[in-house]
Amino acid sequence: MAIIERPSTTPAVAGSAPSFVGPADAYGAFRRPVTSRGWRSWVFTVDHKKLGIMYGVVAFCFFLVGGLEALLIRTQLAAPDNTVLSAGTYNQMFTMHATTMIFLFVMPMVSGFANYMVPLQIGARDVAFPRLNAFGFWCFLVGGIFLNTSWFLGGAADGGWFMYQPNASHLFSPSHGVDYWALGVQITGIASLTGAINLIVTIINMRAPGMTMWKMPIFTWMVLVVQFLLVFSLPVITVALFLLTFSRVFGGQFFNVQAGADPLLWQHLFWIFGHPEVYILILPSFGIVSEVLPVFSRKPLFGYKFVAFSGAAIGFVGFGVWAHHMFASGLGPLSVAVFSVGTMMIAIPTGVKIINWTLTMWGGKLRFTTAMLFAIGLVIEFTIGGLSGVTHAVSPSDTQQTDTYYIVAHFHYVLFGGAIFGLFAGFYYWWPKIFGKLLNERIGKWNFWLMVIGMNLTFGPMHMIGLQGQPRRMVVWPQNLTGDGLFNLGFWNKVATVGSYILGLGVLTFVWNVTRTHLLRKGEVAPLDPWDARTLEWMTSNPPKEHNFDAIPTVHEVDEFFHRKYEEVETDHGVRLVKTRSAEEILADQEAHADAHIHMPSPSYWPVVLAVGLVIVAYGVIYSVLLAVVGALITLGASFAWALEPSTADPSDFDPPAGTPGKELANV
């Protein structure tokens, strides 16, 4: 399927091109991995679409792991003084549940969507740095596996995902769990940072002709905002994680209270990252629903610029409100007051989004596909989460609610009802684009309703549980604090557990839908433009060709594709919208005017080798210096090989060697 084109051996544009360096001289014995079939075509790929799919598949596997952890937590909490999990295991379970869902599911899943869709949405052929992109994926994968191997090597981290010091110091958490956590999150952080730089450059520099910033699809806009958040928030957690690792491994004093350390240092560093992180998780899903709602309402996004701008505003203000996670930490009344008011301000741009989505649907022609249902679900569930957020922006009120189940309810409405519903809308919406097959809509409806019912039954009661005074992170809750009457805390805890199983069933329904579509081959082949979509990614085949577009389109409108299909015509009954061209005609037109020379970057060994080197260093830091040295040498060697490697393979790397220049397709 994938086509790798041989490069022309002579630069077509002479003069302006720099001296051509023969790749074979550059790195001697190694031939480039150029195959487009079999496992090698995936492991060494630098294609943004393959990487996007790999991000998605791996992230979804971690979603199932994190979900299993959640179900175990809920099973433990179904009854008072339950003994399904021991206290130690329970603490590891909620730490890893959060870590997995945040760092190994939502963030990489967003990376997957962004990788796949952003170049297509802006009319580019790949991202700016394809090898860096591959490196990011492999860092995420090895980092995620590294984190989870801790379960089998002495126990996972048990300090909560926020790892407050000194509770997560060596004295109070002596297993290697926290070491694994700090190093694992560090490695996935490298993935996010390289990915962020790559996507920003791609979006800023590689837009199709005519696509100004104010003509970009809104998903691309939100991805751009999020990548800026990552670039400026990740280094702060990097510092925190280094301090943590150096304290635990080399005896650094940073969190040693006896030596005079201030435990609030960690909290500030963590939340300066941790709060933008919340928007890093949610904004891409806002982008997805801002694509899905217009398509299925058959109207442009209401207040497109407002939505883009409010996203940027949320991101910007999001940097200034980290201390609202610390209202009970003893910051002093002035700081608390300032951060409280700052936090309230975020409600304004967030409200703008809700209003825009609602008005997008107003006057539309709504089709309730599964993607649309998830998008509407997000609007509703996120509204609940947003409103409960306002209640604890009121800091005195927050001192009653923080660290109770009310907060758990709040952020699950935001992150499950918001971020994850958005991702599911994205699955159903973009599935035909990515895989060329439609997911079954009837199963999709089951999927949606089970999830929406399950999520409200799971997290809805948690509002009550929390307001009635049940704190978070407790392995057991006692019977004698549950209150009187049938509908007491014990009852709501049971409801939440039942709800979580329904939610699990909903997720399994999705797994079944995918299995049925692909493994059982019952999936319907997707038409070219199944949803009557509006943006550029639909202006190519399903799945797209290796080089995305035969001809790079020139953009004139925000919803370019839609405007190529439809025209407004005057009739007796006023202005009417008439479809003048089909997607097939537009595609045929593109193919007829295909670009002559399309050179795609060649695959490379070095991203995966470099990532593996890093994870060996991480094991070395925990277990042995020798191992760390070996890892460092691999890392260094791979960096050099990478630096020396030209972006496209030499003709001699192909088998049989290519001699003919020009647009010859090599199906190897």
Next chain:
Amino acid sequence: MTRNIPSPEVAPVHDSPRRVTRRRVGLAATATGLLVALAGCARNAPQDTFQPAGENARSIDNLQRPVFYIAGVIGILVFAAVGYIVWRFKDRGQELPIQGHGKPILEIGPIVLSAALLLGIGVPTVATVFKLAKTSDTQCVVIVTGQQWWWEYTYPVQPGCAAGGIKQPIVTSGQLVVPAKTHVLAEIQSNDVIHSYWIPKLNGKRDAVPGRTHTLRLEADQPGIYSGQCTEFCGLSHARMRMQVAALDQAHFDTWVTNQTAPYQKPTDPAAITGEATFQANCSRCHQVDGMADSAGKPIISQPELYVVSGSAPNLSHLMSRNTFAGAVWDLLTPACRDKVWHAKPEEFSELYLQGVSRECLNEKDLRDWIRDAPAKKPMYSSDAQIASNNGLSRGMPNLKLKDDQISQIIDYLVTRK
């Protein structure tokens, strides 16, 4: 394939009435859920955040109730709007809408409105923040120290609190005894990791951060018992780190102070005398009993700093004046006796509380289990191997491997510590 509207099998556009109904049921359920959350279904939950029993919690309650109501109304408006739109504009084969990005003016209204609303919330919020941070009107100071996994209370020498003030420091744990209708200021500290002190009916929570002192105002309107829980994750037994505040009327509080500062009473009962010796041999190295002397008449000073990471262990001088033990998790009173005290009318509570734990009312089973093998009852970091790997220091009480008769002797002694 050049269809204007995708056919149903490609992208189902049909939306049967049944589905719409389900949608509406879903919306109604969510809205009801929110209302239910506001109203609160469980009655008399001891840690209900909407049932203030003191001035400070009440000022929070006065602030948060309107916010909840406004949020609820906005929520219902959004659900209603979305519900209406879903019903009104579903695809019934109508004309395609004209493509336009809308009138931005429509946005200005809601933005201004929400900004005004937030201002309306913001001003009282800031006022309440400063009100709750005030310390100048303090009438009674208690130092509250958290450690894995229990709370210690120290009443420093001061002119306030009791009639005639507190003349020698009082150290107790688990249950904080305060005079009702008094501005008590808790000075919150920690000996190891971060904990958080939270008595929902009296005030919001405040973290106990090692190396820092944070203040928290506590005031109860009425005598009674107010339940709380450590709310900052603090390790293995975070779930088993609780506390109660027992508010007494002023006269009974004065009696309590007198009792706590009374000189050591040597046991008189023979079983308890044996128990005193057993206690000295096995417990005294960590647990202080004020005024207790060894056979040579030398006062015994416990040295928990040699055995425990946090450097402290509960002072047991007046254990039986408290109702709970081991991080205020288990009852010292039998359920019947406990209910009599804890559910007493405010005017009777102080009297009943001061009776403490009698032999008849002692919940001996839990206490016995605890002394026999504490880490089995409450997960702690105190096995032999764990202590050995940690320079001989444990976190929490180890299994002392006492025999049953030793345990009985210790209980016989402890029951005399009122």
Next chain:
Amino acid sequence: MSDIAAHPEVIHAVDGHDDGHAGSHGTSTGLSNNKLAMWLFLGSECLLFGGLISTYMLYRGRNGTGPGPDALWDIPLTSISSFVLLMSSLTMVLAVSHAHQGNDRKTQIWLSVTALLGATFVGAQVYEFTSFYHEGLGYTTSLFSSSFYTLTGFHGVHVSVGIIMLMALVAMIGKDKIPGNKAESVELIGLYWHFVDVVWIVIFTLVYLIPA
């Protein structure tokens, strides 16, 4: 991380008619992809050093029973090594200028001089660390020592990585093995080098010159 972001990548995919040379040609903004990426990376690095500097500033006075800054600093020595590092920025500018003129020989020379000056700085830092250690300032001695070594150590590692990149660049220019635009590669590493210098000026001022 830095060595990754510093290296040029292909942007063939930008434009179907562009036959494969890196640089600013054909990007939406006219900025080169590589430079934009380097600027973003350096922006991110600012916050990394910001975090480390904040940690140091919080803990600078907390030296417990161990030696404190006043007992340790050798301002003349550190001033000289700081001056050496500053001079290396000048030589880096010369290297970039020659690279743009296509003078490989002079580019190589000035890059080597830059690396040498950088190595002198790192050498002085190693000497300084060793003497501090002998004066009783171990990594675990106090909050001050941990945060001092971490901050300056991180900076030292950045300089060292820069030296490795400079040496690699010299070798690659010698063998004519730079994929993509040579002058731009020199310029990118120059950007990184200047950044590391500027960070040192901040560190030198805050750590050594302003009394605790």
